[in-house]
Amino acid sequence: MADPVIEKPMFNLVSGIPENQNVVGGYVSFGVFRDGLPAIQLVGVGVAQFFEREVQPESFGLKEYTRWEIHCSTGARRITGNNDANNIRNMARWENQKVYPITQGNKRNKSVYRAICKAVDLPVSWK
Numbered sequence: 001m002a003d004p005v006i007e008k009p010m011f012n013l014v015s016g017i018p019e020n021q022n023v024v025g026g027y028v029s030f031g032v033f034r035d036g037l038p039a040i041q042l043v044g045v046g047v048a049q050f051f052e053r054e055v056q057p058e059s060f061g062l063k064e065y066t067r068w069e070i071h072c073s074t075g076a077r078r079i080t081g082n083n084d085a086n087n088i089r090n091m092a093r094w095e096n097q098k099v100y101p102i103t104q105g106n107k108r109n110k111s112v113y114r115a116i117c118k119a120v121d122l123p124v125s126w127k
Helices: 107-119
Strands: 006-011 024-030 041-044 047-054 065-071 077-083
Touching (some): 024 107, 065 107
Antiparallel strands (some): 024 047, 041 047, 047 065, 065 077
């Protein structure tokens, strides 16, 4: 039997607010969805794809789920899609999106990024 989906929090990083006081902005899914597909997948050499369920998507002009990719050796992240739960998997991959270095995010999220890479057996070489 497949592992149920569990979610781990991702914290915002808002200028002017101490990093440890920033609120949860979304949740990364781990495990296997009801359709039998894994929540985290290997999608390229050293690249993992994962989904973040947004806490308040409307406040950022987003839909319910954001699809991300992370290069596990460099920590470079990019958004590759945003849609509702029924359509996020099948939508075309957004190309040429801005790259966000892991150093530009909330430090409390690094353990989640490490877990994402570990879920697809990729080593992490960023600090």
